[in-house]
Amino acid sequence: MSAKIRLYVEHPLGQGQSVPLTREQAHYLFGVMRLAVGGRVALFNGQDGEWLAEVAEAGKKSGTLVCVEQTRPLQLPPDLWFLFAPIKKARTDFIVEKAAEMGAARIMPVQTEFTNSERIRQDRLQAHAIEAAEQCGGTFVPEVRDLQRLDRVLDAWPEGRQLMFCNEAEVGSALRLAANEKDQPWAILIGPEGGFSERERARLIGLSYAHVVSLGPRILRADTAAVAALTMWQQALGDWS
Numbered sequence: 605m606s607a608k609i610r611l612y613v614e615h616p617l618g619q620g621q622s623v624p625l626t627r628e629q630a631h632y633l634f635g636v637m638r639l640a641v642g643g644r645v646a647l648f649n650g651q652d653g654e655w656l657a658e659v660a661e662a663g664k665k666s667g668t669l670v671c672v673e674q675t676r677p678l679q680l681p682p683d684l685w686f687l688f689a690p691i692k693k694a695r696t697d698f699i700v701e702k703a704a705e706m707g708a709a710r711i712m713p714v715q716t717e718f719t720n721s722e723r724i725r726q727d728r729l730q731a732h733a734i735e736a737a738e739q740c741g742g743t744f745v746p747e748v749r750d751l752q753r754l755d756r757v758l759d760a761w762p763e764g765r766q767l768m769f770c771n772e773a774e775v776g777s778a779l780r781l782a783a784n785e786k787d788q789p790w791a792i793l794i795g796p797e798g799g800f801s802e803r804e805r806a807r808l809i810g811l812s813y814a815h816v817v818s819l820g821p822r823i824l825r826a827d828t829a830a831v832a833a834l835t836m837w838q839q840a841l842g843d844w845s
Contacts, residue, residue, distance in 0.1 A: 606675075607644040607656055609637055612734045612745065617652040617671055622660070625667040634662045645669060648737070650745040653678040678743050681707040682842050683789040685765070686834065687714050689796035690721040690751065691826050699830045700729045700748060704736035706834040707842060708792075710747050714754040718798035726750040754793075754804065758811070765789045767814045770833050772799050774818045779840050785815075792837055794829045 611633070615623045625633065633639045643659045647669065654676035657669040686708035690696045696713075703711050711733065713724050730748040737745045761767075766788050768779060772795060793808070800808070808814050819832045838844045 607646040609633070609639070610646040610648070610654075610738045610741070612738055613647050613649050615649060617647055617649055617655045617674075619671060619673070621655075621671040623647060623657060623669040623671065625669065627665050630663060630665055630667040633659070634667060635664065644672075646675060647671065648743045650737075650743070651678065654743050676743055680744055681709045681746070682838075684708050684837065684842070685710045685712055685789075685791035686746075686830075687712045687754075687757070687791055687793040688826065688830055689714055689716045689719040689754075689794070690724050691797055692721075695825075695827045696721070696724065696729070697732050698827050700732045701736040702827075702831050703834065704733040704742070704746050705740045706831070707838060708746050708834070709744075710749065712749045712757065712791075713751045714757055714793075715751055716754045716796050717801040717804060719796045720798070722751075724751045755807075758807070761811075761813070762789075765791055765813065767808075767811065768792045768833065768837055769808045769811075769814045769816050770794045770819055770829060771805065771808070771816050772819075772823055772829075773805065774816055779815060779817050779836060786841060790837065790841065792833050794826060794833055797826055 613623055639659055641659050641662050645657050646654055647657045648654045653674050655671045656673050656675050657671045660670045661668040686703045688699055690713045700711055733748050734745050766785055809816055819829055
């Protein structure tokens with residue numbers, strides 16, 4: 605018997621492991637989904653794969669699950685960071701959800717010179733990444749970082765990580781790689797609704813590890829550009845093939 609409900613938990617998972625539920629999780633499973641003792645739930649924690657668990661205790665404000673068997677091993681995404689400039693709330697949520705679904709290992713909101721939003725709720729965006737993993741069958745949850753200035757991120761850029769820079773001013777540039785660049789860690793950067801400033805664009809183009817690409821002849825909305833860029837990278841370098 606399989607489980608129709610998937611739940612992310614911050615607790616170790618293993619054969620016979622008891623998993624205590626938070627008040628919110630207990631309300632969802634027993635108040636909303638009407639599970640009772642003996643009901644089954646698929647659990648994952650981003651580290652131990654997916655486990656089938658049974659309800660051992662069910663209460664209004666608490667409960668306990670017990671792991672029965674592992675149903676899927678941990679599937680790690682490629683070593684890919686996804687950098688984007690936050691936009692309106694709902695569309696930023698969409699970008700985080702799609703980045704989590706499409707295989708980013710780390711999601712990094714960055715503040716550019718033309719970024720409209722100067723603040724984010726990192727905890728809320730992390731929750732969206734968790735929900736995306738729950739709904740799409742993922743066993744890994746990407747880390748969502750707090751907002752950082754783009755120039756400071758570039759100042760501290762790790763050696764060996766390549767950057768796919770999606771330049772809205774560039775038309776017709778495909779992703780071209782040397783043989784030794786394909787197996788290295790990567791990052792994708794898309795800009796804000798107003799595009800990159802000339803100063804930012806000049807710096808990015810001049811970086812030795814940056815690969816300037818076009819996302820086509822039309823200017824895309826930031827949330828559309830996120831999906832397009834992730835698709836391009838996954839088809840060329842990711843784990844889709």
